[in-house]
Amino acid sequence: MGDGTKNGAEGPVITQAMIKAYDDYTHLTLDRRGFMQKLTVLSGSAASAAAIAPLLAASGARAALVAPDDTRxxxxxxxxxxxxxxxxxxxxxxxxxxxxxxxxxxxxxxxxxxxxxxxxxxxxxxxxxxxxxxxxxxxxxxxxxxxxxxxxxxxxxxxxxxxxxxxxxxxxxxxxxxxxxxxxxxxxxxxxxxxxxxxxxxxxxxxxxxxxxxxxxxxxxxxxxxxxxxxxxxxxxxxxxxxxxxxxxxxxxxxxxxxxxxxxxxxxxxxxxxxxxxxxxxxxxxxxxxxxxxxxxxx
Missing domain, CATH: 3.40.50.1820 (Alpha/Beta hydrolase fold, catalytic domain)
Incomplete structure (x- = not known):
């Protein structure tokens, strides 16, 4: 099922180290500033970090698999x-x-x-x-x-x-x-x-x-x-x-x-x-x- 990365052709490269940093941020002691700093180092730039962070996070804007008004x-x-x-x-x-x-x-x-x-x-x-x-x-x-x-x-x-x-x-x-x-x-x-x-x-x-x-x-x-x-x-x-x-x-x-x-x-x-x-x-x-x-x- 892969190693948890996305290739460059599909979007920013996301590594296991980035995923671990996000897990530390959301479950352990790393705060958001520390997470973004670490992500900047891992991704190579603040711009890359800003693009990758939303992919690691959950998005409330994504469509539901079952619509809220499903008549069933x-x-x-x-x-x-x-x-x-x-x-x-x-x-x-x-x-x-x-x-x-x-x-x-x-x-x-x-x-x-x-x-x-x-x-x-x-x-x-x-x-x-x-x-x-x-x-x-x-x-x-x-x-x-x-x-x-x-x-x-x-x-x-x-x-x-x-x-x-x-x-x-x-x-x-x-x-x-x-x-x-x-x-x-x-x-x-x-x-x-x-x-x-x-x-x-x-x-x-x-x-x-x-x-x-x-x-x-x-x-x-x-x-x-x-x-x-x-x-x-x-x-x-x-x-x-x-x-x-x-x-x-x-x-x-x-x-x-x-x-x-x-x-x-x-x-x-x-x-x-x-x-x-x-x-x-x-x-x-x-x-x-x-x-x-x-x-x-x-x-």
Whole structure:
């Protein structure tokens, strides 16, 4: 699937070092000024850095794969009691469904609930699920438009309260009139890590799918009840450092799990709004596995 670069004929050359710098900026300690300085050095000029930065970032202007007004779906904003405050989320479900459907929580990245995650929820609904994408910044005023601000606010969230809000989302969907009572969760990046922590904390979680998510401490793994599908990007050194310890703990505890590693692709390979890191073959394969997994355990 390639080495994460674009050739010059198609646009600016994007190297793994540039992608790593962006990952450090969005997940670790590098600030935007430091990121642009590093990108300038890596690309050779400030002008090249300015052209490359938007390709590394996610673009809210990219077209959704499922239109917000798709007539096959019913969508709405819902609110429900959370951990010490009201939670809000974007709910999508098939318009013509006659019976009760399994439900899936779609957990956002560290950018918060944005257009891309709403699109993912619509995709899940088209697969035959009630899909709810909660805004985990709801208790703090909701996801802001500015991504850097959203990342800062998500970084300041109380982990225990956040898990409590995820458990409250399970409870809401379990009682939702059009749902069958079985609830799974899929999360991406920060959301993938939250799926792993939710699996530890919520024995009523029906199934969990984590895309390139941070792993929970090994001593917490025995508490997991839900079957897990864990997607990892082959080039994602930061997250992948925890795979083998997680695998060993899950195996020792006798848990039901599958680990899938997609060679040659980067963290956030599923996010089609990020031109440099999106990998369609890997994203399509992971999605097909995710849908089949949920249909098997929640159907």
């Amino acid at each position: 779906l019913k969508t709405e904003t819902v609110t429900y009691p959370g951990e010490g405050g009201t939670m809000s989320g974007y709910l999508a479900r098939p318009a013509e469904a006659t019976g009760r459907l399994p439900a899936v929580i779609v957990i956002h990245e560290n950018r918060g609930l944005n257009a891309h995650i709403r699109d993912v929820a619509r995709r899940m609904a088209l697969e035959g699920f009630v899909a709810l994408a909660p805004d985990f910044l709801s208790p703090d005023g909701g996801t802001p438009e500015n991504e850097d601000e959203a990342r800062t606010k998500i970084g300041a969230l109380d982990p225990a309260r956040t898990v409590g809000n995820a458990k409250a989302t399970i409870a809401f969907l379990a009682g939702y009139a059009q749902a069958n009572g079985k609830v799974g969760a899929v999360g991406f990046c920060w959301g993938g890590g939250l799926v792993n922590r939710l699996a530890v904390a919520a024995p009523d979680l029906g199934a969990g799918v984590a895309y390139y998510g941070a792993q929970p401490p090994a001593d917490q793994v025995p508490a997991i009840k839900a079957p897990l599908l864990l997607h990892y990007a082959g080039l994602d050194e930061r997250i992948n450092a925890g795979i083998e310890d997680y695998r060993a703990a899950l195996t020792k505890a006798g848990k039901t799990f599958t680990i899938e590693i997609y060679d040659g692709v980067n963290h956030a390979f599923n996010n089609d709004t990020s031109a440099a890191r999106y990998d369609k073959p890997a994203a399509d394969l992971a999605w097909s596995r995710t849908v089949a997994f949920f249909k098997n355990y929640l159907g």
